[in-house]
Amino acid sequence: MTANPQLNARGELTHLLDIEGLPASILWQILDTARSFVSIGEREVKKVPLLRGKSVFNLFFEASTRTRTTFEIAAKRLSADVINLNISTSSQNKGERVLDTVANLAAMNADLFVVRHAQSGAAHLIAKHVSPDIHVINAGDGRHEHPTQGLLDVFTIRHYKNEFSNLRVAIVGDVLHSRVARSQIHALARLGCPEIRAIGPRTLLPRDIGALGVHVYHDMAAGLKDVDVITMLRLQNERMQGPLLPSPQEFFKNYGLTPEKLAFARPDAIVLHPGPINRGVEIDSSVADGSQSVILPQVTFGIAIRMAVMSMVASS
């Protein structure tokens, strides 16, 4: 049996690379730990000393503002020193290999790398090559996974719905290119969610998604019927003009979440979105800002999830 690269010999989380490779017990541990961190953000002094003296390097080989910022806030709330590196504009442009970049940063006594990269598997590669006392957290790799986003999604769902065992969850839009959707599907399935639906045009749904136990719908009325949770995915600009979609207007007409389409879901259904949202493309403003939207709480909970993951790997 191959050892799990995310766990140490005692079964503790030492890297967070993907949800798919994690046991349910670790997912529950992350969710429970994050719950403890939520209240820290509500205090006047929003800091605890768990990572005091540790250096967290945000290695963003691909642009991101929101994810990088929430990781930075999370690390600072744990009292770590944070170094943000936008590597797409520095060493990579000079031709340096990823592993050379990482080796140099490790020589600066890094304790934790938060890695965003356009290539699937980049975080795995880095975790494989760093020394055992350095921890790696995947902040999104290609089309593979975005595990902390998936975890903050399920944390939000648990916060509003308490448990997963009786939920119907719909994920709508560009599932094919979405690392967020992949992480959320793995997390929901592992935590016992009995029904996960993917809704979108044929061109934006993976052909093999059924293998993950996901039910496929191409029609919003049928797909949203009686669901408890709706996750709207972001439609990236480059997809809007490509062969996969006729136009943003056409997509909104068929798959954009409007009050009329939201009415197919259960009356107490919640609406999630990983952000940043394209108003009038994936979601109507009245829904994004409406009473069923939990998009902003997702952002708040995302900090607690990232604090939980950082403190867990740092203590492993």
Add this chain to the structure above:
Amino acid sequence: MTTRLPDAEALLQALAGQVGSAIRDNTALIGIHTGGVWLAERLHRDLELAVPLGTLDVNFYRDDFEQRGLRTQVRPSTIPFEVDGRDLILVDDVLYTGRTIRAAMNELFDYGRPASIRLATLIDRGGRELPIAPQFVGARVEVAFDQNIELTRDEHGRLTLKLSENTAAAGH
């Protein structure tokens, strides 16, 4: 070494007498999870204090986080009053090395600057590793290094002290 532990309910009454005589208008009780909160709840009720009860979970402030890891069920600390200028009485069940109390004081100062902090403990078992001394004590008890003194509460709320093996042989 065989140690017979005193009756927790009797000690609590003794502690209530000591703490009660020290209460002023601006005094607040803060219990440290878990046993300290049970004791503080009883003291708060029996002494009929007006200032609401505070609770602390010091897990985020412990100095042995890297050795022991993080407990998953950390209950949020709740301080439902202004800390600035207030006389605080920290309540814990067993005082040992003093590291829990150091962590509690560190956390309290993230809420404000109290006028004073005093410490009430049901048991002082000695073995201090930090210069911390309680002002209110139920009893002083000596137990072996490899034993823990544990406070338990049954379904009727009755408190009992128990000895258990200290597998980690680490400080409380």
